[in-house]
Amino acid sequence: MARRSRTATTNLPTGEERANLVRDMFDRIAGRYELLNAVMTAGLYRIWNRKVIRATGLRPGDTALDLACGTGSLTRELAEMVGPEGSVLGIDFSAEMLRAAKERPAPNVEYRLGDATDLAGVPSARFDAATIAYGARNIPDLDGLFSEMARVLKPGGTAVCLEIARPTDRLSGAFYGLWFDRIVPKVGGMISGDPQAYAYLPESVKAFVAPNELAVIMERNGLQNVTWDRLGGGIITLHRGTGSPDGPR
Ligand SMILES: C[S@@+](CC[C@H](N)C(=O)[O-])C[C@H]1O[C@@H](n2cnc3c(N)ncnc32)[C@H](O)[C@@H]1O
Numbered sequence: 001m002a003r004r005s006r007t008a009t010t011n012l013p014t015g016e017e018r019a020n021l022v023r024d025m026f027d028r029i030a031g032r033y034e035l036l037n038a039v040m041t042a043g044l045y046r047i048w049n050r051k052v053i054r055a056t057g058l059r060p061g062d063t064a065l066d067l068a069c070g071t072g073s074l075t076r077e078l079a080e081m082v083g084p085e086g087s088v089l090g091i092d093f094s095a096e097m098l099r100a101a102k103e104r105p106a107p108n109v110e111y112r113l114g115d116a117t118d119l120a121g122v123p124s125a126r127f128d129a130a131t132i133a134y135g136a137r138n139i140p141d142l143d144g145l146f147s148e149m150a151r152v153l154k155p156g157g158t159a160v161c162l163e164i165a166r167p168t169d170r171l172s173g174a175f176y177g178l179w180f181d182r183i184v185p186k187v188g189g190m191i192s193g194d195p196q197a198y199a200y201l202p203e204s205v206k207a208f209v210a211p212n213e214l215a216v217i218m219e220r221n222g223l224q225n226v227t228w229d230r231l232g233g234g235i236i237t238l239h240r241g242t243g244s245p246d247g248p249r
Contacts, residue, residue: 068135
């Protein structure tokens with residue numbers, strides 16, 4: 001029997017077992033995901049989406065890739081930014097999240113079922129920007145994720161990663177502990193009818209790499225000039241890097 005590998009600080013499985021757990025979980029909560037996202041972030045997710053759009057530097061006519069696009073909340077905003085002359089590809093490995101995304105189609109958006117760490121069929125040096133919002137902490141193979149992002153970016157294109165983080169200052173830390181560790185699992189579990197999924201959320205944040213480590217992982221996979229900021233009083237991080245001016249390695 002295969003040994004169950006687990007992360008050091010939490011009970012989360014790793015590897016294929018983690019991917020299956022995450023995929024099944026998002027398949028189950030897809031129908032209520034956007035409502036819950038709005039409730040859990042008190043609507044702030046829209047402001048953070050806009051910060052991502054600004055960080056990409058996208059302009060009308062550009063091409064963008066949205067990895068772990070889920071129900072398409074950020075994908076639709078990217079599509080608005082690039083306009084009818086541009087195009088956006090959204091990729092996710094949960095068929096149900098994609099089904100919800102496709103309920104709100106746009107002519108310049110294509111949704112595709114796929115794994116963010118293995119973008120088979122996506123050509124190299126294709127996109128002006130590649131984004132991932134609240135996806136990276138679900139993906140144990142961060143080298144796979146960011147090397148693929150770097151590969152598909154045009155020379156000088158922009159990669160942006162938005163994630164939930166544990167804040168470092170005491171006040172935000174106390175708020176975070178109350179909100180994400182206690183209230184979100186209860187309220188999320190009640191509204192979604194899936195307590196396991198919303199108990200996973202704080203666990204996955206706990207198991208995720210620190211923001212400075214994430215920047216190092218992005219750089220070692222070919223992204224350059226990586227910078228990062230904290231948003232929302234420190235509970236969100238936004239990392240930004242650029243594809244090599246010489247094209248992918
Ligand atoms: C918290 S949701 C975020 C959805 C969306 N980006 C948003 O901003 O609302 C995380 C998504 O990551 C997807 N996901 C997790 N691991 C993935 C992987 N390896 N490849 C593709 N999608 C993945 C899940 O299916 C889920 O839809």
